Amino acid sequence: MASSHASSSPRPNTAFRQLRGHRSPGEFAAAVRRAAREIGEQVSCDARYIGRVESGEIRCPNYAYERVFRHMFPGREPADMGFAPRDAVRGWGARGVGRTPSPQSEIPEAPHDSAPSGDLADGASDNPFDRPFDLQRSDSTKESDVLRRAFMTSGTAAMATASLGGAPGARPPRRVGEAEASAVERAVRRIRVLDDRHGGDGLYRRAAQPLRVAYELLDAGTRRQSVADRLHASAGELAISVGWLAHDSGRFADARSHYAEALATARVAGDAALEAHAFxxxxxxxxxxxxxxxxxxxxQAAQRAGRKLSSTRLMSLLTLREAGGWAGLGDRAACEAALLRARTLFGRGAGATDPEWMTFFGEAELEGLEAQCWSVLGDWPRAVEHARQAVFLQDSHFARNTALFTAQLAGDLARAGRPDEAAAAGERVLDLLDQVRSSRIRTMLASTARLLRPHERDPVVASFLSRQSAARLA
Incomplete structure (x- = not known):
């Protein structure tokens, strides 16, 4: 599979180079690792990583590196260190065996200044992938403008017609190129950013239209194998992202279909990374x-595919998925063994071949997934312990996950016979629902409310139940 780096030359990050001062790249990398240990982070920083940052190849660090750099240089924002905004470059990295690896800390760049070739290069984008997102406006009484306009609908037909010759009397379908592949990659980045911030509800229907066009572009074909590889990879990742939006909004049948579509794309392209992600x-x-x-x-199928990628962090996540299945089967011994393997793999640290879609997978996610296992097994004290750690460790950038783990904690506290604490945690989730739209989280809160109704005379519990009921009816 070909790399999805931008074809244009990156701009050197002179601001970051100035921060290094007189130290060599190796000495500076050692200082980064020491700073990471001071705040409990694990980063595999070396001279090569520093070189890639300074050359501009790495435009934005992942969240772990960002926290370390903020610790090293108090008062400086990422922009002051020469980094680009995260939502401009959110993407994925290493994609297959034999490719030049992208470090887990890198968020690769796709060209933002290129227009699709042919009739689409007219300055006014009819591309359903390229319309900017407005993240400012919201409306609590109907679907927010943010979500309604996140994926434009008016240009989809125009994009398909112009690219693929779909209109009556139009010229035969032309081949697609680098610009179209980049557009699909940008669509994946935008979905992921919005999902991190807002959850799946309201995004799903809009995201399905760029997905349809992505597969039409794939069907149109290309003369260049590198472009075909990029289109297969990005269309598959887009199918997974859309599937996740369906999953998070409770549309399980739709999610299953999209994940199967991604898996089929991975098998056709021989893409082990995409296959592991789909499974x-x-x-x-x-x-x-x-x-x-x-x-x-x-x-287990995901792990078989993932072994080809040499990413211990990926294998840790996949083993946690297995642990969740064992918990559902009530097999405590198998679940505990899988949890131990997952923690051992996680403890080996991040690596150069970790896929970029895994930027969400840190200590908070590890704790949260383990909490879910103990909860399913009915071990409420251990579930509470790990859910509390997940909430404490969660990066505030991931608003949906913060709400998710806090909802998990609320439910576990309720089942553990601690209604006041459960209600307080539930109120914190309600505070986040203005910005997070997730049916899964609302379902968890509804379950917690049912558990707490016998305690409704408690003022703290009564307050939560009143707010939860109002939010459910809104």
Missing amino acids: CNTAFLARDADRPREAVRAA
Whole structure:
């Protein structure tokens, strides 16, 4: 599979080079690792990574590196260090065996100044992938403008017609090129950024239209194998992202279909990274849909594909997916063994071949997934312990995950017989629902409310139940 780096030359990051001062890249990398240990982070920083940052190849660090750099240089924002905004470059990295690896800390760049070739290069984008997102406006009484306009609908037909010759009397379908491949890659980045911030509800229907066009572009073909590889990879990743939006918004049948589509794309392209990702999400969905045996088998299939990528962090996540399946089957011994393997793999640290879609997978996610296992097994004290750690460790950039882990904590506290604490945690989730739209989280809160109703005379519990009821009806 070909790399998805931009064809244009990166701009050197002179601001970051000035921060290094007189130290060599190796000495500076050692200082970064020491600073990471001071705040409990694990980063595999070396001279090569520093060189890639300074050359501009790495335009934005992942969240772990960002926290370390903020610790090293108090008062400086990422922009002051020469980095680009995260939502401009959110993407994925290493994609297959034999490719030049992208470090886990890198968020690769796709060209933003190129227009699709041919009739589409007219200055006014009819590309459904390229319309900018407005993240400022919202409306609590109807679907927010943010979500309604996140994926434009008016240009989809125009994009398909112009690119593929779909209109009556139009010229035969032309071949697609680098610009179209970049557009699909940008669509994946934008979906991921919005999902991190807002959750799946309201995004799903809009995201399905760029997905349809992505597969039409793939069907149109290209003369260059590198472009074909990029289109297969990005269309598959887009299918997974759209599937996740369906999953998060409770549309399990749709999610299953999109994950299967991604898996088929991976098999056609021989893309082990995409296959592992598709099986990973399939396992997650199977667990949520109460099909634990399928969750175990899908997670094990993901691990078989993932072994080709030499990423211990990926294998840790896939083993956690397996643990979730064992928990659903009530097999405590198998679950505990999988959890131990996952922690051992995680402890080996981040690596150069970690896929970029895994930027969400840090200590908070590790703790949160383990909490879910103990919860399913009915060990409420251990579930509470790990859920509390997940909430404490979660990066505030991931608003949906913060709400998710806090909702998990609220439910575990309720089941553990601690209604006041459960209600307080539930209120914190309600505070986040203005910016997070996730049916999964609302379902978890509704379950917690049912558990707390016998304690409704408690003022703290009564306050939560009143707010939860109002939010459910809104």
